[in-house]
Amino acid sequence: MEQTTQSHSNKEVKAILASFVILAILLKIVFYKETTIIVLKTVATISWLFVLPGYFISKIWQQDLNFTERLIICIPISAAIIGISSYYLGLLGLNLRIQSFILPPAIIFITLAKTKLFKLLK
Amino acid sequence: MKKETIIETIFLLAFIGTMFWIGIADSWGHKIQHDFPYSYLASDTFQHQTRAQWIKDTGNYKYEAPYYSAGYTNIVGFYPPILLHLSVLFSHISGLEVYDTILFITVFFAITGSLIFYNIISCWNKQIAILSMPLMTYIFTIREARVAFYWGHWPALLGDFFLVACLWMLINLQKKHSGIILGILLAATTLAHTAATIFTVLFILIFFAIAVLRKKLEKKQLKNIIIAFTVLLILTAYFLILFKQTWMVVFPFTFQIWTDWTGGGGFITLQSFGTYTLLIMALGMFFIIFSKNQNNFFQKLIALFSLGAGFTNYIGFSNRAFNFRFYWPILLSVLFGTGIYKIAKKVINNLTTFKSAAISLAVIAILINYNYTPTGKIDGLMNQYTWQTLNWIKDNTENDAKIFFFYGDSYDQDGSLGNTHRRNTRVEIIDLSQTLQNKKIEKEYPTKELIESGTELPYREGMFTYARVIAENKNVTGRKIRDVCSFDYYVFDKSGRYPVLVQFNQIIANTFAQHNFTIVFDNPLSIVLKNQQHGGQCFGANNTITL
Numbered sequence: 290m291e292q293t294t295q296s297h298s299n300k301e302v303k304a305i306l307a308s309f310v311i312l313a314i315l316l317k318i319v320f321y322k323e324t325t326i327i328v329l330k331t332v333a334t335i336s337w338l339f340v341l342p343g344y345f346i347s348k349i350w351q352q353d354l355n356f357t358e359r360l361i362i363c364i365p366i367s368a369a370i371i372g373i374s375s376y377y378l379g380l381l382g383l384n385l386r387i388q389s390f391i392l393p394p395a396i397i398f399i400t401l402a403k404t405k406l407f408k409l410l411k
Numbered sequence: 412m413k414k415e416t417i418i419e420t421i422f423l424l425a426f427i428g429t430m431f432w433i434g435i436a437d438s439w440g441h442k443i444q445h446d447f448p449y450s451y452l453a454s455d456t457f458q459h460q461t462r463a464q465w466i467k468d469t470g471n472y473k474y475e476a477p478y479y480s481a482g483y484t485n486i487v488g489f490y491p492p493i494l495l496h497l498s499v500l501f502s503h504i505s506g507l508e509v510y511d512t513i514l515f516i517t518v519f520f521a522i523t524g525s526l527i528f529y530n531i532i533s534c535w536n537k538q539i540a541i542l543s544m545p546l547m548t549y550i551f552t553i554r555e556a557r558v559a560f561y562w563g564h565w566p567a568l569l570g571d572f573f574l575v576a577c578l579w580m581l582i583n584l585q586k587k588h589s590g591i592i593l594g595i596l597l598a599a600t601t602l603a604h605t606a607a608t609i610f611t612v613l614f615i616l617i618f619f620a621i622a623v624l625r626k627k628l629e630k631k632q633l634k635n636i637i638i639a640f641t642v643l644l645i646l647t648a649y650f651l652i653l654f655k656q657t658w659m660v661v662f663p664f665t666f667q668i669w670t671d672w673t674g675g676g677g678f679i680t681l682q683s684f685g686t687y688t689l690l691i692m693a694l695g696m697f698f699i700i701f702s703k704n705q706n707n708f709f710q711k712l713i714a715l716f717s718l719g720a721g722f723t724n725y726i727g728f729s730n731r732a733f734n735f736r737f738y739w740p741i742l743l744s745v746l747f748g749t750g751i752y753k754i755a756k757k758v759i760n761n762l763t764t765f766k767s768a769a770i771s772l773a774v775i776a777i778l779i780n781y782n783y784t785p786t787g788k789i790d791g792l793m794n795q796y797t798w799q800t801l802n803w804i805k806d807n808t809e810n811d812a813k814i815f816f817f818y819g820d821s822y823d824q825d826g827s828l829g830n831t832h833r834r835n836t837r838v839e840i841i842d843l844s845q846t847l848q849n850k851k852i853e854k855e856y857p858t859k860e861l862i863e864s865g866t867e868l869p870y871r872e873g874m875f876t877y878a879r880v881i882a883e884n885k886n887v888t889g890r891k892i893r894d895v896c897s898f899d900y901y902v903f904d905k906s907g908r909y910p911v912l913v914q915f916n917q918i919i920a921n922t923f924a925q926h927n928f929t930i931v932f933d934n935p936l937s938i939v940l941k942n943q944q945h946g947g948q949c950f951g952a953n954n955t956i957t958l
Binding site: 333335339 | 419432470492503527583
């Protein structure tokens with residue numbers, strides 16, 4: 290059982306990396322006058338802010354949704370959670386510069402911790 | 412990976428690439444990073460950009476910038492914040508400037524919105540979903556929809572994006588924790604563009620009313636919707652209290668029928684889609700309405716609702732209905748997809764994913780060829796010299812310096828002047844034309860200070876109570892007659908669309924030079940003069956310059 294989960298996770302990591310590479314190639318074609326480093330930074334930022342947090346959250350639906358569906362719906366979910374948290378954390382005094390680096394991993398960590406906690410409770 | 416999935420993925424990638432190309436890459440000169448704000452065609456774009464830049468500089472959105480708040484430092488951040496925050500976070504991580512990230516993510520979300528809607532239609536019929544995509548390209552080809560991106564209707568576009576995400580969540584309301592996620596997405600509509608929440612909630616109410624009538628409402632769905640509204644209220648309580656005491660007071664709901672929106676750059680009408688496209692959509696509408704298929708209830712409802720909501724300008728929703736119409740190319744796409752599908756089925760027996768994708772790409776190519784004129788690079792209102800001048804002022808003048816702008820082509824759209832990070836006032840061009848006839852300019856002159864006075868400059872009075880500066884002091888206003896000599900720095904442009912006004916600039920600058928003014932900055936487009944005798948007789952003894 291654990292091995293299956295492990296192999297599923299490996300597949301997911303590979304799929305996410307593949308989508309990162311494909312999006313980078315696509316954007317490099319469309320923005321062909323832009324330097325590769327800027328394109329890579331843009332794609333990395335999209336993944337960091339708008340893909341990864343929502344993708345981990347949508348793990349709860351991994352039985353119902355395929356990879357592409359999760360990849361698409363994770364974007365508004367990430368944007369909503371990151372945007373709302375950023376607004377309120379800013380009001381509480383946490384500078385956006387710091388938020389930009391800690392918010393996505395914090396959301397992923399909370400999601401994973403919650404899932405693990407649920408499993409333990411069960 | 413299945414062959415079908417590979418075909419679908421390739422199709423979607425081609426679609427995404429095309430959308431980026433026509434959406435922004437063409438007008439941005441196929442570059443992501445620019446030396447100054449690119450393709451900004453109206454003051455509103457700069458308004459959002461300068462506000463986002465302020466948030467980046469201060470690290471939060473507790474207050475508005477004093478330089479566009481008449482110098483007040485306690486004006487509470489009143490604008491829907493989510494787009495501003497996302498663009499700042501994007502800027503921090505990517506290293507791109509806020510002026511690039513804010514427009515980039517608006518386009519990125521519109522493309523994502525079309526993919527989400529593709530998913531919604533896919534739940535019913537994959538072929539129709541694929542064939543619906545050509546209509547979505549209209550979001551970047553209809554003039555009035557393009558205006559939304561280049562004139563700065565960005566918050567409305569983001570609100571519509573979250574509305575589409577809410578629709579996806581509604582169709583998946585039986586999923587685990589979907590109530591919480593729907594609540595978060597609903598809160599995002601509120602914090603992006605509050606009008607989008609109204610439309611989303613309206614749709615939810617209609618959806619549930621029909622579900623009750625059809626006796627198809629599940630207990631779990633009802634529970635999730637209650638959770639969603641609870642989450643919405645919790646996440647937006649702070650902002651809604653502020654909203655109620657600011658926006659709703661200054662702009663109370665009034666029953667207004669709008670049939671024109673010149674100020675907003677026009678609006679999408681059904682005619683915007685063109686006759687042939689409309690015919691296909693009408694065919695799709697016919698089949699959707701009269702189909703006995705129960706699986707497309709949700710898609711049918713969205714299409715009908717979107718059509719109806721877009722016309723609420725006739726029942727008092729004013730320009731908010733036009734804001735909703737920005738997303739018509741996405742929300743009505745199912746009609747087009749169904750129309751094409753029915754035609755294709757008549758011709759092709761076995762309509763596979765591959766064949767649908769091929770037809771869809773061919774239709775996209777035809778539509779773009781017909782509807783889209785390659786723009787090439789669009790610099791917009793900003794240029795390198797004006798940008799240089801604004802930045803020089805920001806970096807070299809005192810924090811409390813007051814800047815005065817005489818005639819310049821882009822200064823009329825004064826949102827850009829916020830980039831000086833100083834209080835800015837400009838000459839009223841209309842009055843300057845009047846001066847042309849009188850051949851003299853007075854020291855006391857009609858001017859306009861850049862003040863974001865939309866909600867009358869709200870400030871915190873108590874824990875949850877706000878008062879408004881302008882409501883208390885009507886003298887705080889952008890437009891009024893001011894003493895032109897009372898400013899610290901003056902910007903004159905040396906060239907422009909109206910040579911006569913440029914000549915005015917030269918005469919006034921020469922007069923200033925005779926009254927203790929010094930040139931502190933000079934570039935091929937503008938000069939900046941410093942007033943050494945603040946409030947003095949800069950116009951000479953008669954307080955008048957004869958032209």
